[in-house]
Amino acid sequence: MPPYDPSTFPPFAVTVDLVVLTVRRHALCALVVRRGEAPFQGMWALPGGFVRTDEDLGAAAARELAEETGLCAQDPAAPAVGNGAHLEQLGTYGDPGRDPRMRVVSVAHLALAPDLPAPRAGGDANSARWAPVGELLGPGGGMGRDGEQPAPLAFDHARILDDGVERARSKIEYSSLATAFCPPEFTVGELRRVYEAVWGVVLDPRNFHRKVTGTPGFLVPSGGTTTRQGGRPAQLFRTGSATVLNPPMLRPEV
């Protein structure tokens, strides 16, 4: 740590970028916006923006999330309310060449949201959409069908998205985070379809049911039932107080 003069530090721009994930029609999807200006004009990118001078990093991410989706970042301690989303810091990307205009350090955040109506394009984004991660990342990282060509993302956003997807995939193993993809009340089958979409696998409904209902504090029955998935009525649950899943849910091999 060499001595420094605080007035001569090298200046950086600091932004937040968002990996907003949801599950739509049995597929893991990410929110992307079309860039309206150079560089990478017309390409898809992750939503994001500058951190303001007196704003915390998490607050900047929550603000961007609200601007782009109308979602309210969820305090992990508070009970789930409508339109609340899980938000956590993902990682920071600061390669000197990642933005051709200037030195930008981007603090990426990961948000998990239940299925929403149409995304609303905010600010300068010409349009916004939910894109299946398989389309954005290709078969490798996104586990899309073979042969699909990934639509390239601006900047290093493909890498950020890949890291975010991997974080989500691994974190639902040992936490109750998968419920962040569900509405406040959901069935065991709906939760199972979240795991199936995020991991790209098929799980045994009976073993899954035994696992999630047998873990104390993971799910609490809300009393009601629903038939919105067809078939026999299913019990409705809310997320319980347990945030960690021990032993974890095991991701099937290959």
Added chain:
Amino acid sequence: MPPYDPSTFPPFAVTVDLVVLTVRRHALCALVVRRGEAPFQGMWALPGGFVRTDEDLGAAAARELAEETGLCAQDPAAPAVGNGAHLEQLGTYGDPGRDPRMRVVSVAHLALAPDLPAPRAGGDANSARWAPVGELLGPGGGMGRDGEQPAPLAFDHARILDDGVERARSKIEYSSLATAFCPPEFTVGELRRVYEAVWGVVLDPRNFHRKVTGTPGFLVPSGGTTTRQGGRPAQLFRTGSATVLNPPMLRPEV
């Protein structure tokens, strides 16, 4: 994402801070340096410094690590060489008030090193030392003995250290990262004492031996034996090619 003029972005200083952990005398220790200037002059702090204009974040962390300890950051792909340490990004801390002089965003990194000789103070640090995390964080986060008063760290470094310790504690559960605390060749007992120091628990030597030697690719025998721990000679191992531990090593309850 409002439209912006790249020449009017709010300027930030970007630093890297290091949580360097090692195991010394059966205790998890962190590298701290004494601050030689205001603010927090005379207090202990995590080592760190400014990111240079054309330097990647990871490169800045590796440079600071080398300056402070002489350690060489280890490429995860390369085989272990002498004086190599594991280095990974931990998280980014950018609260507007965390540095009273100016707006500083710090990208914290976590480094795990084998037991070293005396730390060498680099640059402007009056001195540097390995401090048991229990002394720095108190009984809660650091699992120190009850009644100890934590020696406060400068800035928000106690929080950063706590996050780093928690990362290390959880990551050795499901990865071969604990071997980063060991010399290139080590015994099963030495590896077990690493787990015991990091977790602050006592593990059954027989079950631990069965677990680590029964996981394919985790440890490879190097052929030699040693009696440096006393008792019956123990087989020496190197870190194997397996980087994940599945099923994970279970941290005992409470």
Added chain:
DNA sequence: GTGTTTATCGTCAGGAAGACGACTATGATT
């Protein structure tokens, strides 16, 4: 009613982990 879909309960075999017993090979002590 019959078939289809989804939910839920039960059974059984195999594997992993915690609790320990037993034995081995060193150096230190008497």
Added chain:
DNA sequence: AATCATAGTCGTCTTCCTGACGATAAACAC
């Protein structure tokens, strides 16, 4: 030299968890 203390290594036994899968239940479509 005999004994002791220390650490390493191999087994055993019980318990818990998981994966595979049979069976039943309750809705809807026709």
